Amino acid sequence: MSRTLNFIFVWLLTCLASQSCSDKQEVMVNQVPMNWQYDIPAAKYWESLPIGTGRFGAMIPGATDLEVIPFNDETLWTGGPYNPNNPEGPKTLKKIREHAFARNWVDATKESWKLASIPQSVQYYQPMGRLNLSMAGHELAKVNGYSRSLNMDSALVKIDYQIDGVKYSREIFASYPDQVIVIRLTADKKEQINLSSWFTSLQPSATTRIANNEVIMEGSTIFEKKGEDILPPQMKWQSKVKIIPEGGTLSADGNKLVLANADAVTLILAGATNWVSWNDISADEKKRCDDYLSNVSKLSYNELLKRHLDDYCPLFAACRIDLGPDSDPLMTTTQSMQAIREGSIDPAYEARYFQYGRYLMLAGARENTLAFNNHNMWLNDLDGRWRGRWTLNINIQECYWPVESTHLPRINESLLLFVENLAEAGKRTAKELYGCRGWCAHHGTDVWFNTAPTDGDPLHATYPIAGMWLMQQLYEHYRYNPNVDYLQRIYPLLKGAAEFCLDFLVKDPVTGYMVTCPASSPENSFIDDKGNNVSISLGSSGDIQIARNLLRNYIEAAEILNTDTELSNQSATILEQLPPHQIGGFGQLQEWIYDFKESEVTHRHMSHLWAAYPDDDITFRKTPELAEAVKVVLQRRGDINMGWSGAWKINQHARLEEADEAYSILHKMLTDISIHPNAEDSQITPSFEGNQAIQGITAGIAEMLMQSHSSEISLLPALPKQWKNGAVAGFRARDGFDIDLAWDNGTLTKAIIKANYDKPCRIRTKTPIKVFSAGKEMNVTSLDENLIKFDAKAGEKYLITVK
Template sequence: MNKVKVVLLTSLFALLPLAQSSAQKGGKLKLWYDKPAANWNEALPIANGRIAAMVHGNPSKELLQLNESSFWSGGPSRNDNPDGLKGLDSIRTYIFQGNYTRANTLSNQFLTAKQLHGSKFQSIGNLNISFPNAEKFTDYYRDLDIENALSSVSYKVDDVIYKREILASIPDQVIVVRLTASKPGKLTFTTNFDSQLKKTSVALDNHTLEMTGLSGTHEGVIGQVKFDARAKVINNGGTVSFVSDSLKVKNANEVIIMVSIATNFVDYQNLTANETQKCIQYLSVAEKKPFNTILKNHISTYQKYFKRVNFDLGTSEAAKATTKDRIKNFSKSYDPELVSLYYQFGRYLLICSSQPNGQPSNLQGIWNGSNNPMWDSKYTININTEMNYWPAEKTNLTEMHEPLIKMIKELSQSGKETAKVMYGSNGWVAHHNTDIWRITGVVDFADAGQWPMGGAWLSQHLWEKYLYNGNLKYLESVYPVLKSACEFYKDFLIEEPTHKWLVVSPSVSPENTPQGHKSALVAGCTIDNQLLFDLFTKTIKAAKLLKKDASLMVDFQKILDRLPPMQIGRLGQLQEWLEDWDNAKDQNRHVSHLYGLFPSNQITPYTTPQLFDAAKTSLLYRGDVSTGWSMGWKVNFWARLLDGNHAKKLISDQLTLVEPGQGRNSTMGGGGTYPNMFDAHPPFQIDGNFGCTSGITEMLLQSHDGSVDILPALPDDWKNGSITGLKAYGGFEVSIIWKDNKAQKVIIKSNFGGNCRLRVPNAMVLAGGKKLNTAKGTNPNPFFEIVKVKEPIISSAAKLNTVVVKPTFLYDIPTESGKTYTFIIK
């Protein structure tokens, strides 16, 4: 960080006299506990984007449960149903006739995968470190320092203080454990590997353990991913010996254990790497470095990402409690610092689980203790994978977005065969689920899996990234993916008989079934129409910017013009389906038809007030409490509805303690947060963490509706606070200080130049007192262009409310690339 930025941040926080962090035992950016983890959902996660561990912190037996991002069951494979074309016309005919049950039966027969429904993300195994005579300990403490990506454990046995420091180094690609004691010669322990999928586990010499293994066979696909895991024990003082598969350390002063893991994975089509050579290479380089060098380089690399954003809501006495107790008491205490900790924990998890050149964050990020995880810990692309990456650009973690962008490019290749084989279409398609082998066929039964829109939703991330980076070279690299996705729907869309609209058929509104229907299978779901509106609109824009395919874009525009408009039903709700089938008592966790509200920008208070009101009505019917990830999504919805108090209520619902072992109830409700701050679906799904981090950002900054909107959904009781380093469309980097719910100071760095249309809750001037120009007309900055959606069709029975928004001030500021602009309260 350069001196200018240090001074800037120092002055930024000096302006606002927030309460100083109390002397809580953990610290502002630490999760801390006074007991060892009793189970996996109390253990603490570390990772470097490729390898990961869950640290349990038991004094007598430390357990590091290990993962490697490419260790999945099976091997390169496909799951296209070759009979797709045989049944497609009949399925569509039955849907248009209203015989959804028959359509569902045929879809399961002709479209659903015959065998493979996706591979499983699996656990490498465990590193065990057993300490004799450590059962009677006192003064126990463990934490996860998310500012430094470091986990620590300390305790006392007799008069000796023992300490463990554990990290997953990004630059050195190893997990490192440092063990120390307050008196010399007091470190005695045994360490070994174990795994359900191991082939061998041996001590190679007095200092090295090795375990090899093979991924599991699943749904007929033989396990082909090989792993090699090694642990190197480097002792200061004492002795090290080996017996069979264990190393025994006796009377050491300090011990470093370095863990290296590698697989034979090259890419989704290739398993030809030498896992042993890779594993040895990582270890041989790292073991030559002192611990302090590894620690320094690790923290420096990690903080390059993490420290871009600083978030402060103040603190309170509640912050002195353990993290578990703070979560347990959150709804009945004042603990603003838990919100900022949870927010930054989401950024920590994304940095740790999604590094450039690696795999994207999956359903559990990169942390999974089972070889048979729920939903296989795959990539569920009817919202969950996308949700993982909602915070990437806006919270200044653009590099973490890269693994997803790469996966989308790979899916655009594997999905071409699916489009051709199953539907006789050009372009590429993906359904609601994929895995490391980039399968694109129909996973699960038709009621959930027959949703050929996964590629359409994922493709939105390609354009979204461009709105933040403004890089035409990047846009050119992803344009073929956008174009190919549109080419699929150009061939696949079919005319529905009533209005002659072009619709997707067969499809579902993700994981929801209309009341009274025995099947979810329908045509023309609202989310499908919204996704296609965005996909075709953005592809046409990209082609224009790149000066490509002018005649093809004419065809795409014709398709865009024939898509169904959004509809407002008899209840005043945004219709979920082409027909007015919504049920006011439906509280399904999926609220897919509100995609147009978030993450899209088709529904806003300023441009589409009727749809805005209908979306709010739909959300009120759905209710608040749901599964963990759904509540995270709803934070974003209420932020976009400009209701900060309701968004905060959802944060409170999300920060409800779920004790490990509590399962899902019959309605998949009861979500919240585990003691280790993982999102509880339940069970654990990481998307809720990422969704909530995104939602909090949306409460403080939005840029989807034609302007950089400051504090659009600030809750009443977040009266004072500050946040630095957020990103907005158009290359603007934004820092905000507020006091008494008013923006006191806004600092905007312009990376591209161009007009900055600024919306603020109170009058502001440029620092120095220069008056700002009131905005007029359309924002000339092309990154803020608002595309007009079709007028909605409104039921004659619908009763709509007048949309009332708080008054704001709208200014236009011409900016130059590389310059920073400071605004203060008038």
């Protein structure tokens, strides 16, 4: 075992030991090693292994002779601050509503095009550079015993191989506390490290130079693209790599640094931009980059590694899962994927897939960074999928679904910072485009926080309630940890969203309901009574469900904080005037205010099921008839769409406690490539670009094992037969409860519930249970079959066993 691996092994044992307790009531979780492992280098970009600091990321291919590492900064975009709002917005809004009130959906749709952003689309997310590492004589044909792996437990990429009896090792990690990427090359014999290092970039403006054993590159972004609206570049960036050799000689050769006959070498990669916020680019990117390097350049590799592990490991280890043992620990990840495609069941792979969603969140979003980008901060071209935008009509929200339940609450800070910027920009859009108070956002945005309708077509562009949906996710953080200080912090955002909601809602003269108008059901369309395919109506079901949730949350927050009584009362009045849920002619939950004929029955979006998940306004116990209508929608939509759509369906089925249906989709998605295929997608590694769903699947697995909506904790609500035995530790439930649980032969055996607040605790199980506190059985209240209640005290742990 290498010195570094031994160091990590000892560190992880210490980390896990610190989380354990001598109390014999603890749930033991035999989690398999969280590794993706391969026996060949990556042949294309998305076969590489992702690492990230939350802001600064790289993809590691693992080549032996010429390693090309693309790296990115989440804030590097084309253009600069701009106002995207059409000044004719209020006049256009009036015309749209006139058409909609007259049930002229064709002209309402046509008029909605005029609300479009200026320019029509968001700016482009951009790659920063590529670090090139040349190891002459290390051609793959000469290599024996090649392996590359991503250890999710430590967030460490490792590459090993042998040439002519010498073992070469490479270790790479991205440090959140130091905001740099660290690369370590070693050999088991002296003077064997020979390396050339240089930068390249896809940015035409990039220039490079050598200074102080550092390669330095800086530039701006592209400023033109055929047929596209790209604003003049205002972004500036710089990247540096510092080379710290152990032995050998280091010299410059043009814009390269050449290392000869070293025993080992550490490279430290940094990058920065001048972005500060949605309307501020006043930062000094050179000073930022200098600071990143100067802060760490005197630290040893092991010191850098320890700082990384001290930060990362407790966060990742906070939630552990055991769905079953490795059937063959020697299989590569690619071999496991192929076996699954051929019908094998691999619970260990499923556990790793669950944890991959958590790993990616930690790599792509942290405190003081922007939100996780559903199209990823990892990018190796000038286009990006959908320009690399944040998509706000399901995708970014789905990325955050597992954050609370799987014990990553600190990542909520990234979404909060993102929404704070979005709301500032969105105030301008609410006022200038709609004449409303508060703030709003539509379906896609960039780093300049374009909150106008982007991409033109109202089918997707006209979605002014995206900000309201984001507030639901931020409010969920309060639900899981009911801390009044946090509620106070998000209250201005919540109030602004509620003000926009109240001003944007309008009374429909035909039905008398308060409705959104214009309204779409994201990216879907319907057939009007004249056979026209149209997308704009009023009061679409998804809009109303989100508005209902927002106003309820706002009323609750205002009451808790004892503020804004008038606005709260207004919200309560409007809440009673929203359209109810409706059931259509097929028995389905209706998608629009009328039971329109669907243009595409199997459409990937299911926004009208929002009330069933992520909200809990519809459940099969509270509203059984509506829950049946949700089932009909799922049946009619089918399972043909995977990706983020399939992940949403897993969560929907889990809420309905349909274990077989949830698992059926899950198993298909374990090796799914993309809902939107691309030539660069990987078939040999778990997809996280084209799939856009891993976090949603992580949330779905958690939802199958534990739910906490509707003021009760449900243990093993949708446990599939494929997970016969298992355990989890570190789940979180709403109202501030921590949950560990274990099961055997498909039946709950034990659970530990820790209360962080004085709260009533309601527990639902499939079999009768007993509750113990401090070794003594408690008297509990039976509320329903296998539903009990007791009063929990902050700081206390409660043991649940089967009667």
